[in-house]
Amino acid sequence: xxxxxxxxxxxxxxxxxxxxxxxSCVEHVLGDLQERMQGAEPMAARKQYVIDAVRxxxxxxxxxxxxxxxxxxxxxxxxxxCVVFAGYGLFSPHLQGIQVTAEILAKIWWFTxxxxxxxxxxxxxxxxxxxxxxxxLTLILYLFFLTTLGPTLVAEWGFxxxxxxxxxxxxxxxxxxxHDPSR
Amino acid sequence: xxxxxxxxxxxxxxxxxxxxLHEQAYGVTIHKKVQHLAKPKNATxxxxxxxxxxxxxxxxxxSWLSEPTPERGGRSKRYYRVEAAGERxxxxxxxxxxxxxxxxxxxMIGRRGRKWGEAWK
Numbered sequence: 200x201x202x203x204x205x206x207x208x209x210x211x212x213x214x215x216x217x218x219x220x221x222x223s224c225v226e227h228v229l230g231d232l233q234e235r236m237q238g239a240e241p242m243a244a245r246k247q248y249v250i251d252a253v254r255x256x257x258x259x260x261x262x263x264x265x266x267x268x269x270x271x272x273x274x275x276x277x278x279x280x281c282v283v284f285a286g287y288g289l290f291s292p293h294l295q296g297i298q299v300t301a302e303i304l305a306k307i308w309w310f311t312x313x314x315x316x317x318x319x320x321x322x323x324x325x326x327x328x329x330x331x332x333x334x335x336l337t338l339i340l341y342l343f344f345l346t347t348l349g350p351t352l353v354a355e356w357g358f359x360x361x362x363x364x365x366x367x368x369x370x371x372x373x374x375x376x377x378h379d380p381s382r
Numbered sequence: 383x384x385x386x387x388x389x390x391x392x393x394x395x396x397x398x399x400x401x402x403l404h405e406q407a408y409g410v411t412i413h414k415k416v417q418h419l420a421k422p423k424n425a426t427x428x429x430x431x432x433x434x435x436x437x438x439x440x441x442x443x444x445s446w447l448s449e450p451t452p453e454r455g456g457r458s459k460r461y462y463r464v465e466a467a468g469e470r471x472x473x474x475x476x477x478x479x480x481x482x483x484x485x486x487x488x489x490m491i492g493r494r495g496r497k498w499g500e501a502w503k
Contacts, residue, residue: 208455226447226457226460227447227457227460228409228431229455229457230455230457231410231427232427233455234410234454235410254428255427255428256428258429258432259431262432
């Protein structure tokens, strides 16, 4: 095959790029990669395509992650995940009787970070979320609570104490409902 | 005077590339132009995409998809255009670079004589 003839990109590489890229970038990035490989010998062109793809795709995904990342939502993710994991660690029937130590809490943090990173990458593939003003206000109040009242309560009761308090309230109310003879 | 965001050196290169390419500014052509402007440094296509994304968020450039073209396997091109904010940022950066150059020229002339300073121009 000589110069000037159209060279098709490697099918596997193209499929991987198509699978990895966010939908809004697929069309023009694949087109650009294909245009750049034209004019070279087939083998060199395919090699060029793979090299370009390896250099380009991670940058595009990272750029999307940073563009979609919202500091408030990131904070919300972190606190929610932490509470969920800590709650599970404390109240799961499989883990009853296990004393929650600093080491276990550190492991919870690693899990939390892993889930948050996963969520951030997932966000890069979704259309940009426009936060509703009411939700925005609620979020601001929630973050205000966490950053002002939260540390005081944590210092007073400890983080796990707060989780336990919420859990106990919930279970007590449920028990009252089930065992109340007047009902 | 409206407050404008500043732009970095790579952003200046990309903005200049888009402005010089007029109606033909899309990923591949912008990358070629940036590589030419940035010589001897090498710029990757990924870096150009990241910068274009960032500048779109800042409102420096806008983009739109063209009709599919057969030479690209029936895929569209994403064309870019410099907006007023981008032009303003580029003008400010160029003015700053010129001031630095003037100050530097004065120092060089003072140190090594007028002839040497002229050679720099």
